[in-house]
Amino acid sequence: MSTQVPDQTEDESSASEAETVPAAQERRMEKKRQRAAEAEEKRQAEEAEAALSDEETYHLKVFRYDPEIEGKKEPRFDDFHVPYHKGMTVLDALMYARDTYDSSLTFRHSCRQAICGSDALFVNGSQRLGCKTQLSELDEPVRIEPLPHAEVVKDLVVDMEHFYDQMEAVEPYFQTNELPEGELEEQRQSRENREKVKMSTRCIWCGACMSSCNIAAGDNEYLGPAAINKAYRFTMDEREGEDMKQQRLEILEQEHGVWRCQTQFSCTNVCPKDIPLTEHIQELKREAVKNNLKFW
Amino acid sequence: MYEHDVIVVGAGGAGLRAAIAAQEEGADVAIVSKLHPVRSHTGAAEGGINAALREGDSWEDHAYDTMKGSDYLGDAPAIETLAQTSPEEVIQLEHWGMAFSREEDGRVSQRPFGGLSFPRTTYAGAETGHQLLHTMYEQLVKRGIEVYDEWHVLDLAVSDEDAPEDRTCHGVVGYDIQSGNVEGFRARDGVILATGGLGQVYDHTTNAVSNTGDGVAMAYRAGAPIEDMEFIQFHPTTLPSTGVLISEGVRGEGGILYNAEGERFMFEYGYASNDGELASRDVVSRAELNEVNAGRGIEDEYVHLDMRHLGEERIIDRLENILHLAEDFEGVDALEEPMPVKPGQHYAMGGIETDENGETCISGLYAAGECACASVHGSNRLGGNALPELIVFGARAGYHAAGRDLGEAEITTGKRGEWEAGDVETPVDPGAVEPDVEADASGDAVADGSGLDPAGFVERATERATERIESLLTNEDGRNHAEIRADVQQSMTDNVNVFREEDALKQALRDIREAREAYQDVGVADQSRTFNTDLLQTIETRNIIDLAEAITLGALVREEFRGAHWRKEYQERDDENWLKHTLLSWNDGSPELWFKPVILEGEEKRYEPKIRSY
Numbered sequence: 001m002s003t004q005v006p007d008q009t010e011d012e013s014s015a016s017e018a019e020t021v022p023a024a025q026e027r028r029m030e031k032k033r034q035r036a037a038e039a040e041e042k043r044q045a046e047e048a049e050a051a052l053s054d055e056e057t058y059h060l061k062v063f064r065y066d067p068e069i070e071g072k073k074e075p076r077f078d079d080f081h082v083p084y085h086k087g088m089t090v091l092d093a094l095m096y097a098r099d100t101y102d103s104s105l106t107f108r109h110s111c112r113q114a115i116c117g118s119d120a121l122f123v124n125g126s127q128r129l130g131c132k133t134q135l136s137e138l139d140e141p142v143r144i145e146p147l148p149h150a151e152v153v154k155d156l157v158v159d160m161e162h163f164y165d166q167m168e169a170v171e172p173y174f175q176t177n178e179l180p181e182g183e184l185e186e187q188r189q190s191r192e193n194r195e196k197v198k199m200s201t202r203c204i205w206c207g208a209c210m211s212s213c214n215i216a217a218g219d220n221e222y223l224g225p226a227a228i229n230k231a232y233r234f235t236m237d238e239r240e241g242e243d244m245k246q247q248r249l250e251i252l253e254q255e256h257g258v259w260r261c262q263t264q265f266s267c268t269n270v271c272p273k274d275i276p277l278t279e280h281i282q283e284l285k286r287e288a289v290k291n292n293l294k295f296w
Numbered sequence: 297m298y299e300h301d302v303i304v305v306g307a308g309g310a311g312l313r314a315a316i317a318a319q320e321e322g323a324d325v326a327i328v329s330k331l332h333p334v335r336s337h338t339g340a341a342e343g344g345i346n347a348a349l350r351e352g353d354s355w356e357d358h359a360y361d362t363m364k365g366s367d368y369l370g371d372a373p374a375i376e377t378l379a380q381t382s383p384e385e386v387i388q389l390e391h392w393g394m395a396f397s398r399e400e401d402g403r404v405s406q407r408p409f410g411g412l413s414f415p416r417t418t419y420a421g422a423e424t425g426h427q428l429l430h431t432m433y434e435q436l437v438k439r440g441i442e443v444y445d446e447w448h449v450l451d452l453a454v455s456d457e458d459a460p461e462d463r464t465c466h467g468v469v470g471y472d473i474q475s476g477n478v479e480g481f482r483a484r485d486g487v488i489l490a491t492g493g494l495g496q497v498y499d500h501t502t503n504a505v506s507n508t509g510d511g512v513a514m515a516y517r518a519g520a521p522i523e524d525m526e527f528i529q530f531h532p533t534t535l536p537s538t539g540v541l542i543s544e545g546v547r548g549e550g551g552i553l554y555n556a557e558g559e560r561f562m563f564e565y566g567y568a569s570n571d572g573e574l575a576s577r578d579v580v581s582r583a584e585l586n587e588v589n590a591g592r593g594i595e596d597e598y599v600h601l602d603m604r605h606l607g608e609e610r611i612i613d614r615l616e617n618i619l620h621l622a623e624d625f626e627g628v629d630a631l632e633e634p635m636p637v638k639p640g641q642h643y644a645m646g647g648i649e650t651d652e653n654g655e656t657c658i659s660g661l662y663a664a665g666e667c668a669c670a671s672v673h674g675s676n677r678l679g680g681n682a683l684p685e686l687i688v689f690g691a692r693a694g695y696h697a698a699g700r701d702l703g704e705a706e707i708t709t710g711k712r713g714e715w716e717a718g719d720v721e722t723p724v725d726p727g728a729v730e731p732d733v734e735a736d737a738s739g740d741a742v743a744d745g746s747g748l749d750p751a752g753f754v755e756r757a758t759e760r761a762t763e764r765i766e767s768l769l770t771n772e773d774g775r776n777h778a779e780i781r782a783d784v785q786q787s788m789t790d791n792v793n794v795f796r797e798e799d800a801l802k803q804a805l806r807d808i809r810e811a812r813e814a815y816q817d818v819g820v821a822d823q824s825r826t827f828n829t830d831l832l833q834t835i836e837t838r839n840i841i842d843l844a845e846a847i848t849l850g851a852l853v854r855e856e857f858r859g860a861h862w863r864k865e866y867q868e869r870d871d872e873n874w875l876k877h878t879l880l881s882w883n884d885g886s887p888e889l890w891f892k893p894v895i896l897e898g899e900e901k902r903y904e905p906k907i908r909s910y
Contacts, residue, residue: 066824087537087627099778103830104822108335110504113540113625115426116335132624153474154827160332173434174393184349184383186390188402194395201395201427205334239393 037071043101044079057081059141060093062105066154069104075152077143078102084135090144091119091130094156107156114272117204120211121156122148127208127270147211163207166224170231170251176240193238200233200280202273209267209277221256225267225277228258232280235287249284249291258284297754300326300442302697303468303483304490305449305511308336309425309686310665310693311490312432313385314654315441317694318488325441325698328470328481330448330506330832333433337492337504338686341425342543342617343409344417345389345687346680347382350406353414355379359898362681365411365576366674367859367869368905369524369877372898373706374670377652377692382684385691386418394431396420397614407614408548409680411576411910417680422543422617428683444481446473448832449510450764452487452518453480453757454658455748460519460881461710465661466750469761473832476825478762480754486697488662489515489648490690496836497844498641498793499785502534502541511667513839515648516846520656521710521879521890523669524646525843526850527860529677530794532580534640536598540625542618542637544679547573549614551603553584554634555592561599568910575910578676578860581639581794588638600634639794643682645673645860646850649709649879653702654693657710662693670707671877674894675859707895718878718889720853723802724809726845728885729816768834774819777830777837784811784837784844792848797864801852808845815841846887850878853889871905 060080066072080097082088091109098105108118112131119130122145124138135142150158180187209225210216216224223231234240235248252258258281267277302318304311307329318325327333348358358379363370390396390404397405397419409417420427436443447470454465467482491511495503516522532553533542547553553573555561562568567583568575575583584599593599603611603618608631611619622630648663650656650670656663665686672685696702708714748756768774787807791800815838822830856870857863876891896903 067826069824087625099776099782103776103778103820104824104828106822106827106829110331110335110506111337111340112505112538113340113621115339115423116331116337116504118331118335154824157827164332168437171438173438174431176393179391184387186387186404189396189398190402191398191400194398197395198421201430202423203430204339204426205332234393237393237395 040102056084058084058088058093058135060097061141061143062094062097062156063145064155065152079141088135089131090121090123090128090133090135090138090142093135093142094130094144106154115204117206120147120206120208120272122146122211127212129206129208129272132272147207149211149217150207160207162220163205163210163226166210166227167205167230169223170227171248172227172230172234174234174237174240175244177243178241187239189237189239197233197236199275200229200236202275203229204273206272208270208272212266212270214264214266215260215262219256219260222260223257225281228252228284229275229277229280232284235284246291249288252284253288258288297480297482297751297758298326299482299484300324301483301485302488302694303328303481304488304694305329305468306336306490306492306665306667307331307333307443307445308338308490308492308665309428309432309683310690311488312429312436313687313690314488314490314664314694314697316432316435316439317691318698319439319441321695321698321700323485323698325694326444326481327441328444328447328449328468330446330473330510332445333436333443334430336429337507339426339429340502340504340541341428341683342422342541343545343548344407344419344424344680345382345386345428345683346409346412346416346678347386347418347684348379348414348416349383349386349404349418353416355383357413358382358416360903361412362672362678363903364906364908365676365678366671367676367908368871368875368896368903369527369671369674369858369894371671371707371895372903373895374652374672376898378672378681378684378688381688385684385687389428389431389687392431392435394420395427407545408574409678410544410547410571410574410580411678412680417548419545422545422615424683444470447471448473448835449514450478450761450835451757452514452661453754454518454661455753460521461657461712463519464659465518467754467757469754469757471761471765473827476828478758478765480758482751482754483660485699486660486662488654488664488693488697489667490663490665491667493666494644494840494843495641497785497788497840497847499782499789500534500539501641502531502539503641508836508839509644509667509843510836510839511663512647513842515656515661515663516842516880516882518658518661519882520658520661521649521881522647522846523649523877523879524671524675524850525644525846525880526854526878527645527675528641528847529577529643529645529860530581530639531642532577532584532639533601533637534642535621535626536636536638538625539640540621541642542601542621542635543615544577546601546603546615546618549603549610550606551601552605553580554600554602555587556594557592559592561587561592571910576676577679579910582862584637584639585794594636598636598638601637602634603630604632604634643677645669645671645675645677651705651707651709652692653696653705654689655696655705655709657712662697664689664693675861708892711890713892715890715892718853718891720849720889722805722849722852724806726805726849727887729812765831768818768820768831769823771817771819772821772823774817775814776821777818777834780811780814780818781833781837781840784808784840788844788847792851795862795864796851798852801848804848805845805852808841808848811841846880849880849887849889854878875905
């Protein structure tokens with residue numbers, strides 16, 4: 001699997017920007033770039049040396065790309081040797097490398113506790129959350145790349161727009177025609193039914209599943225595991241009622257819906273919240289069949 | 297320049313609720329947020345939402361518990377608004393499909409929480425915030441509300457009359473993280489700040505890396521007073537290695553705290569002889585640190601939280617997320633062994649001064665949620681009261697900004713009501729190292745703002761922000777923010793923590809001054825316009841410095857022990873002198889300290905300060 005980097009020639013904005021930069025500034029920037037490249041080489045050499053003298057480090061190979069910085073326009077891998085402490089995660093290591101060696105190293109992260117879903121990465125060949133992955137579980141060098149099958153914005157940051165579009169394509173919001181009338185009256189939901197949808201509600205929109213899915217890679221319109229799971233969350237919620245279920249199954253049955261899934265389980269395997277995505281998709285297929293037989 | 301009726305900054309619980317309310321009221325509303333909404337830290341809230349929903353409970357009891365928990369520093373109109381409105385907001389969430397935990401009869405479950413006289417905390421497992429955040433984002437999608445996500449708001453566009461009470465907020469300046477473009481956002485009717493916490497001021501915190509107090513800092517610099525900043529909640533159960541939160545729900549369900557000797561210290565050493573583990577958070581945090589300081593801590597650092605006796609079934613049913621957190625972030629199987637826990641920064645009770653409608657003293661500027669201070673929580677927030685604050689005051693700010701008449705507020709903002717000047721002796725000057733550039737350029741029509749129309753103020757703020765970014769990028773060999781930030785965080789954890797004493801507080805002010813001076817030469821090495829997190833963190837670091845200083849100044853001036861604020865030299869709550877809020881006004885770089893009285897007069901009764909015991 002290769003990571004998709006946007007085609008340089010199509011990037012008009014950066015090209016036109018470059019033309020407006022005066023020549024003097026251009027020369028100055030060129031000098032800066034040279035200096036930066038030299039400093040970078042020196043840093044890597046020093047780190048490598050430090051790594052030899054100290055066994056308690058982890059060797060990271062981190063994907064780098066920046067559409068506008070000389071030397072990073074062509075994707076490359078940078079080496080970082082990070083001092084290890086017990087419990088250190090991939091995210092900890094990246095933060096250390098950024099704060100200590102290279103402040104331009106770029107990745108999304110926020111909560112550090114596997115709930116914001118910002119830091120799904122491709123680590124040693126599989127989709128994982130950086131904050132939830134212990135370095136000690138990984139073989140060295142630890143290869144850290146952006147999520148495959150998404151356009152790289154910079155370094156480890158990918159464009160999530162397509163993922164969000166698919167999520168929003170399934171009417172991802174609760175809909176019902178009948179709400180209880182009394183003031184402060186809640187809808188009733190059985191414990192069993194809450195339990196049924198519970199796992200599906202745990203999705204943190206990290207995009208790991210979508211990135212791991214071969215079908216999604218080949219069919220850009222495929223809703224993908226996360227969006228189908230979102231639809232499952234509502235389809236199976238008894239509070240929505242039969243009419244809505246009907247409507248939801250119609251969305252899911254479309255050409256790029258549930259029937260595309262070939263049950264390879266890659267999404268289920270990479271989900272950091274252990275959501276049984278493939279099962280949910282299969283269950284919706286069964287619901288769809290039952291539904292069609294009803295009108296037959 | 298983009299233009300909307302109402303601009304909401306931040307997309308956590310308060311921001312989403314505000315946007316939905318403003319739209320309901322007919323406004324063209326947009327959210328500008330440095331994170332995509334579902335990444336917001338509301339999602340990490342675990343325990344629950346307090347709401348008096350059932351027979352045997354009442355909003356009056358909820359209000360009383362909250363006032364007591366606040367150690368009588370909350371304002372009654374805000375507290376009563378919270379307690380009265382929370383039930384309808386919780387039912388609203390349920391009607392929007394939120395996956396609450398349920399009772400056998402299908403109704404929403406409630407559990408006991410610290411400092412509550414009734415089990416009134418509604419919840420969704422130990423992931424209530426996640427469910428709330430996603431439910432509300434779903435509603436946002438349904439309503440087609442526009443979100444500028446991964447747009448970092450740099451500054452407010454505020455007019456510059458001498459008195460902040462005469463100023464008007466006309467919009468904000470946004471920075472598009474992906475492209476590096478700076479754009480003005482004009483708000484015709486109002487700007488609502490909902491930027492959340494400031495936990496990154498400390499180095500051991502349950503807060504996200506993104507919780508850098510941006511909204512509080514930018515409102516402060518624009519002239520809005522910030523209130524009660526010294527009151528920082530340290531949550532008693534965070535994992536020692538990372539600061540990840542272990543919900544109060546664990547103790548609510550019956551979890552027990554033990555010291556190294558295996559003693560149930562909350563009872564055995566008399567910290568809370570009635571409520572034990574379910575005393576208020578400030579009480580439990582101090583008790584834990586006392587145990588550690590008395591040599592009864594484990595590894596001299598933490599205590600144990602044990603929930604094994606609850607049984608696997610109940611744990612999985614109500615606290616499953618805790619098992620994952622303990623396993624993933626501490627390597628502990630909480631079904632088999634107790635969890636190590638220690639206090640960690642969790643919540644800022646203080647923030648931007650607002651009234652119960654969310655309005656600040658600056659016309660058109662609102663704040664809601666953790667970044668605001670109405671004040672609901674006073675000197676200590678009760679568990680389960682943060683989420684209702686988001687939805688209750690988020691909604692009110694949204695409605696009010698969009699024009700709904702919520703009645704006149706009883707809480708006054710700015711120096712409109714009764715106030716008194718304050719003073720504090722500091723070892724170094726607080727405030728800006730150099731006077732604000734903007735304030736300095738007198739005589740220039742653009743600088744003094746005369747003759748500018750609303751869009752003009754937004755344009756001016758946009759130009760200034762652009763210049764600032766250019767100057768940070770030009771100084772590429774300058775000091776790196778990471779080091780400055782780490783120094784401040786360390787000093788705050790060492791000196792302005794659970795236990796506070798004068799010398800340490802003064803040391804923190806010296807450290808903060810040093811950080812300010814270092815920041816004068818800060819620069820950004822990454823020269824890229826694309827997703828430049830080096831630049832953004834540099835900007836956030838300035839906010840951290842300003843807020844660290846405000847917290848420390850408040851802590852130094854308040855010579856009493858109240859709620860979360862413990863002072864070695866002053867071991868008593870002093871109602872005679874300190875039944876008042878601490879306020880700080882930036883005044884173009886020279887912080888001014890002042891006070892205003894607490895409002896204990898409720899709708900129907902006055903809350904008489906009592907000794908607070910649990």
